[in-house]
Amino acid sequence: MAPELSAQRVTLISLGVADLERSGAFYRSLGWQPAQELPEVTFYRLKGLMLGLIGKDALAADQGRPGATLGSGAIALAQNYGSRAEVDAAFAAAVAAGAAALKQPQKADWGGYSGCYADPDGHVWEVAHNPFWPLDADGYLAESDDR
Amino acid sequence: MAPELSAQRVTLISLGVADLERSGAFYRSLGWQPAQELPEVTFYRLKGLMLGLIGKDALAADQGRPGATLGSGAIALAQNYGSRAEVDAAFAAAVAAGAAALKQPQKADWGGYSGCYADPDGHVWEVAHNPFWPLDADGYLAESDDR
Numbered sequence: 158m159a160p161e162l163s164a165q166r167v168t169l170i171s172l173g174v175a176d177l178e179r180s181g182a183f184y185r186s187l188g189w190q191p192a193q194e195l196p197e198v199t200f201y202r203l204k205g206l207m208l209g210l211i212g213k214d215a216l217a218a219d220q221g222r223p224g225a226t227l228g229s230g231a232i233a234l235a236q237n238y239g240s241r242a243e244v245d246a247a248f249a250a251a252v253a254a255g256a257a258a259l260k261q262p263q264k265a266d267w268g269g270y271s272g273c274y275a276d277p278d279g280h281v282w283e284v285a286h287n288p289f290w291p292l293d294a295d296g297y298l299a300e301s302d303d304r
Numbered sequence: 305m306a307p308e309l310s311a312q313r314v315t316l317i318s319l320g321v322a323d324l325e326r327s328g329a330f331y332r333s334l335g336w337q338p339a340q341e342l343p344e345v346t347f348y349r350l351k352g353l354m355l356g357l358i359g360k361d362a363l364a365a366d367q368g369r370p371g372a373t374l375g376s377g378a379i380a381l382a383q384n385y386g387s388r389a390e391v392d393a394a395f396a397a398a399v400a401a402g403a404a405a406l407k408q409p410q411k412a413d414w415g416g417y418s419g420c421y422a423d424p425d426g427h428v429w430e431v432a433h434n435p436f437w438p439l440d441a442d443g444y445l446a447e448s449d450d451r
Contacts, residue, residue: 164383164385165335165337165348165349166350166443166444167355167381167382167383168382168383168437168443168444168445169380169381169430169432170379170381171379171381171382171430172378172379173379174378187312188312189312202312202445203312203313204352205351205440205442205444206444206445207437207445208314213378216378216380217378219380219412219418219420220380220407220420220430221407221420231319231360231363231364231427232318232319232379232427233318233363233367234314234316235314235315235317235318236311236313236314236315237315237316238311247311259367259368260366260367265366271366273366273367278378280378280379281367283316283318283366290315290354292315295313295352296311297313298315298349298352298353298354300352
């Protein structure tokens, strides 16, 4: 076993979708701009990684389990914002774009403020303000933060 | 609708796990170092974002669906590497740490090289070499790349 060989990083998040057109329209209505659109996958550039929308069947095949039915998983992607007002605005924008509201933004017991919605395929997004996680100018977690 | 209000970014990836101890041991054996360990969540710092392991029940409750059974979802997280040999090494390290091999690293029809494994909760990780996605010194996607 070579513990150092598996890097502590993520460079691509692939979301399986039932209808690439529908999902692309959802993220477009949130203001997302694709970096590359291929017949079976749409890539969005984040900072140092990509988020890809890919047909569920293609994703299952890519994962070495062709024909598998992929459901809604035990995972959530989160966006942190600089204030509660920004969380409210992001949540409202997503619901206006057709997201399913799972949890209205509300005070969290960890000292922040958080809401959750699901995209057209049930992928869960959290929108949160965490006063303990300072953000840099790009909205990513500041490196100086120690948590 | 205010399209610009939902930022095109991810600042936290939460993986729901059945047994925080077991999952922490798995990622530890891959060489991952936690940034913060709380009773219900373990955070790992990536570049500009966190990856958190959190009990499935807590995750479901956080998402506004307490009691929901969260399965293995239509999503994959990927790590890109600089060569096929590094992909092979990362795959072998994960399997040695107890990961389930889903797809042995192999040539992909998109011109790269890719394998997939599942962590103890079935979360799918892809390890890949993509000659079209240059990496920076930290192993993240180089900003100069246009894909």
